[in-house]
Amino acid sequence: DPVKVAAIYTVPVEQQWVSRIDKALKAAQERGEITYTFSENVANTDYERVMREYAEQGMDLVVGEAFAVERAARKVAAEYPETAFLMGSSFGPAQPNFAVFDNWIHEPSYLSGMIAGATTKSNIIGMVGGYAIPEVNRLMNAFMEGATAVNPDVKFLVTFINSWYDPPKAKESAFAMIDKGADILYAERFGVSDAAKEKGILAIGNVIDTSGDYPGTILSSALWHMEPTIDRAIEAVKSDAFEPADYGPFSFMSYGGGSFVVDESLAPAEAVAAAKAKEEEIKGGLFRVNVNDTEPKSTM
Amino acid sequence: MIRFEPRGPVAVSRTIGVSVTAAVAALVLAAIPMLFAGLSVLDAYVLMIKGAWGSMFAFTEMLTRASPLILTGLAAAVAFRAKLWNIGAEGQLYAGALAAVAVGTGLISGPSFVLVPAVIVAGALAGGLVMLVPTLLKTRLGVDEVVTTLLLNFVILLFVQMMLEGPMQDPMGMGWPQSEPILDEAALPKLMDRMRIHWGLVIALAASLGVYFLLKRTVWGFEIRAVGENAAAARHAGIPVTATFIRVGLLSGALAGLAGVGEVAGLKGYLTADLSPGFGYSGIVVAMLAGLSPIGVVFAALFIASIFVGADSMSRATGVSNYLADLIVAISLLSVLVSGLFLRFRIRLAGTRPARESAK
Amino acid sequence: MSDILEIFMSASFWAAAIRIATPLIFGVVGALICERSGVLNLGIEGIFTAGAMAGWMAVWLGAGLWGGVLVAALAGGFFGLIHAVLTVPLGLSQHVSGIGVTLFATSLSYFIYRTALPDVSSPPRIEAFQPLDIPVLSDLPFLGPALFQQTPLTFLALFLVAATAYVLYRTPLGLAIQAVGDNPAAVESQGLSVYGLRMGTVVAGSAIMALGGAFLTMSAFDAFFFGMVNGRGWICIALTVFASWRPGKALLGALLFGAFDAFQVRLQTEVGSFIPGQVFLMMPYLLSIAALIVVARRADYPRALLVPYFRGQR
Amino acid sequence: MALPAKDAPVLLRLDGITKRFGALTANDAVCLDLKQGEILALLGENGAGKTTLMNILFGHYVADEGSVLVSRGDGDLSPLEPGSPHAALEAGVGMVHQHFTLAENLSVLDNILLGTEKLSTLKSRRAPARRKLEDLMTRSGLAVSLDMRVSQLSVGEKQRVEILKALYRNAKVLVLDEPTAVLTPQESDTLFAILKKLADAGLGIIFISHKLAEVMAASHRIAVLRGGAKVADLPTSECDQRQLAELMVGHEVSETVRGTGAPGDTLFILTGVSAGESRESIRDVNLDLRSGEILGIAGVSGNGQTMLARVISGLETPFAGSMRLGERTLTQANARTMIDAGLARIPEDRHRDGIVGAMTVSENLAIEAIRKPDCQRFGLLRFAAMREKARAMIDAYDIRCQGEDSPARLLSGGNIQKIVLARTLETEPKVVLAAQPSRGLDVGATSEVYRRLLAARARGAGVLLISEDLDELMRLSDRIAVIHRGHLSDAEPTETLDRGTLGLRMAGHTMEAAE
Ligand SMILES: Nc1ncnc2c1ncn2[C@@H]1O[C@H](COP(=O)(O)OP(=O)(O)OP(=O)(O)O)[C@@H](O)[C@H]1O
Ligand SMILES: Nc1ncnc2c1ncn2[C@@H]1O[C@H](COP(=O)(O)OP(=O)(O)OP(=O)(O)O)[C@@H](O)[C@H]1O
């Protein structure tokens, strides 16, 4: 029998972050390993009820984000030991059935930072984010660290637009940064790459690969792949071996959960080489990218 | 040409008849998107009823969702009675919640019988004070309160975010913008084991009785009604119009603030910036569905909560996009709104004879 | 400090202000038309969403850009008609009906979008309106980039402001609209239809509002997202009061708001490292309230706003 | 007065009009003809159904039975589409409503133009309209500034605009619902002169009035409604005032006599009071009111009466001067202090300031005393006591209503005024401010108001009577002062004044000469 999987998202499935989970689950469904259903845009106050409803429906695995509902999510999981829960969380796993994951793609973010730092001419990089939450901050900080590592003179402009979904606003923030001299934009939100494309400058992708939509604009991207995480969890549930583990590491580059792409026609060859070399070091465990969850600030 | 004639007092049987008609109309209209989504309508409705009333779990969930709606509904109802158009219950709710966590997370310590009232009072006060600003701007400077209350919602929500990312952030929260958890002694007790339903419901029900009593039986209530129905005449008759507006503003804000207290101290345990899925705005709908009656607010809130929880659960059981739930709520709201007309007016086509009737 | 001054001196700042203002201009003109006839339309937030979704989807299905604009306006008109029927002849509460329409328009848009596109993980894009390149004008120093390198919808918005002002103050129809918002009995006693006028303005106003949404998906951006209207509709309700229900002031208000917002974005990178970001985001709202306080005394309410009219009822 | 020709064609026929509101029959099979060149006066008590009948004629209401027929020029009468003011206007019926139907945010010109042009027209043609109106104004003497916003007009001026609106449309039939209720005697005289001129030119005119003297003077024919039914329809030459009053009320009506008073000490003093900024302001007003007298304030509407009443009512704080009631100095405006100091206030706009329409009769009777111990205890309302008192007042003041729990909005103007009288006079106030107390009231209600004011005077209260009705002032006041452009003249004993002098002073003549 296919494993019954339900996902609970607090945002619409188009949100970059969630879309990666959705994609991995859909792929598993295509392969016939699971049946997949989801609820999107679930309000904070409803989250617990939705978890219980899925558990009551006899789901084998519930995937979701526990970030703002940490306590309730853990309590529900404890009450339904028959169901496996795999939740996005900043905290650790919990017995008997609460496993956690997170988008640990600070490694490729660091690498894309290296490319950006070496490519910028104005030495100003603009970064537009949604909200300053750890999941976002972590990637931005790693990116900034990578850029400064190769180019100590680079300065950053940081703005949060306080919305996951307001591409026009993100675009305006990006334009403002271009006005201030930024020649590379870190596109945490939809809308930023559009501004870069319109003004003929470069953008850095994040989580999803948008280079097809903006040919010639996306310099480099840090991509997140949920397949290693999801596939392991499904396998564990299928073989009755689900453990309340931290699935976070499966987002690391070494497991293929994070990857780094660069448009070599846009970046200096030596920068690409340096980044590729660093990638190998990371995969081989020779280099550790710092995890820094504090809110990044402009440095100009 | 359609004409409306106001009706006099309405018989109970008619009220019930119209409510049933409204419900049927809502169900028929809501069937359209269901068919569009390829559902079997009958099954969907069975699932909806089950989802809201079909089990103790469903029922308590429905009540849990109704609790803040009763309070924000009351907040709108009192204010609208005085024609003080408070569209800011959403912001006041957050202010109440913020005050509740400010007080309830260790600012003071003590046993439950000290902390719980302290949290409640703090939340009510914060909500009231927030509403005081637009009220004073209205009475002193003549600034339209629809707009100020609406805009303050955004300001307060941003302020809450600022607090949650700054001074009030939980140091144990791994950097997430959330407050520290409310102390156990400061939390509103649960009403049932293993269920989310909490004392916020009791507070809400008590508040609705309180507001009913206030409006019906007290001098202040009399003054509120007089100011709302005709401020000029009220002022001429020596009723302190400004003072009445201020009282109403404080009360309305406090009720919305209590909704915030219930959500953090009764339900969530800590504050995040996505605490409320628009309870403040839905409160307006609840209040108007109830015809601004404080008792009616309870039933209107139960209705809205039932439709939402039921439809949401149905969408999950059938695998249809859960946006359907919001759609069904909206359709039901509009149907009930229209059917209310049949209570207040008798509707005739032009040229037809009116029935002789003794009510004037 | 000089950096801050520099912001105001740059053409790109003013271009941004106008871009940000454009959806607000549509919204505030639409809201103003409704309110001038005595009907508050709190459905605006939902109508924006409906316009954004319908316009975008029409283009995506191949209707062409102007076809999309038309579809958006029709969608707005449709929800306006619902609001109009509920509040004008039926005389139901304008607050509730408005919020009901917002819920209905929003959820219906989302539901249709999701049902039509169940499997997209990244929203499909369309070929959006591009900034016009007007000979001579676009090349003017400063004014060119600030004013004349905008998309056609921005010019449509500006045109609508002028057209609304003309209709309102210079035509018999405008007189009737002004009168019906002040004293419906005046209109009826002169043989005009109160219901006809009010329903007409609400439908027309809502159609214009919807263009504000369409601007978001067809000009400012090229795809539809959930929640992308993000409170813009509510801002328009505030701006209408700020504008004392006058089209000229409405344009000014929208531009001021756009300028605050454009400024806020720039200031955030300027001094953002030591002031919390939310402070900047609050600025446009707080400044709107401050502006309201300044204009409040002079505000000239349509006296019949919110008051339903029943023939022959006392 | 020149009667219309016997064989003058009928312009308008009401045929068996019946209109019911719930159980109430407002019009009961009313038939009425109006001939070309005829001025018909429609009489009846408050609530007799006059306005309802005219609203049916104009299409605001649809009759339950019966029809309205109008002449289409060729002498034939054809039915008018029911329920359409537009059709009525098209058929040449013009109407001046009892309550203003003006858009206050528009200019006079635009109000008159409203609805006269096709809505699809791309431009309002104001210039030719202005010419036509200026001509109309010079011919009729109805002068108003065409560019003024209606909100800035006085009540009298608004009334003039209403008449101009109808005249502008070249009406064949002109209906005026209580057109003189707010006009000065001079203005009324002018109006009737105009109406006569219009009638001579072939118009048919129906007007409603409660003032029997002007009805007698200005009409050719009089129709009387009682309880919705037509009870009389006779040529004016065949009736007299007493008979008309009896027809309206259904029984004999007694004349109000003032009798000699016994004025006592000075009670209420205004010294150098100035308030307000607009046209409706008062400047340096001095006034002293003695106990046991009625002091009348005469003036053309819009000369500061409203502001004077607002100041004394505690609704407006004067920026200069002082007010004293007995020993107390009243400075800060506050309705409450005025009430507590023993001042009864009867507002000029009883619907707006007098009652809360949605509240019950008993609540409206208690509203000024709601914080007194007989209405509340510990902040809780004493409903039983309030109701009981209300029933007593309803009896004492003969307030006609469905009971103390019915909403006040359903009452007629006269009965609303009785509510105000009852609740303000019942506390035996020292000073009574009565602003336009009989405006729009019928004979019966008016005489009831007079009786109450005289009773207050008899028990030693000082009554300040602000009125635009000279007959009323002359009949009730012991002394009369005139207000003009915000200035108040010294009060003089009524015996030393006559209508002519007062009329001139109201127009500002003597006073400006004296200054
Ligand atoms: N007719 C009205 N309709 C709606 N709102 C009104 C009306 N009259 C007054 N208000 C509102 O009430 C506010 C308070 O008015 P004001 O201060 O004059 O009251 P007041 O009777 O003097 O009260 P207090 O004696 O307590 O000062 C006004 O600014 C206005 O916003
Ligand atoms: N729309 C309505 N609904 C209910 N009752 C009404 C309505 N209009 C008028 N009435 C009632 O019909 C009766 C006749 O009213 P109408 O206004 O015609 O009297 P009127 O003769 O014009 O009195 P007045 O001299 O006070 O103007 C009154 O009892 C009134 O209360």
Ligand SMILES: [Mg+2]
């Ligand atoms: Mg005051």
Ligand SMILES: [Mg+2]
């Ligand atoms: Mg009348």
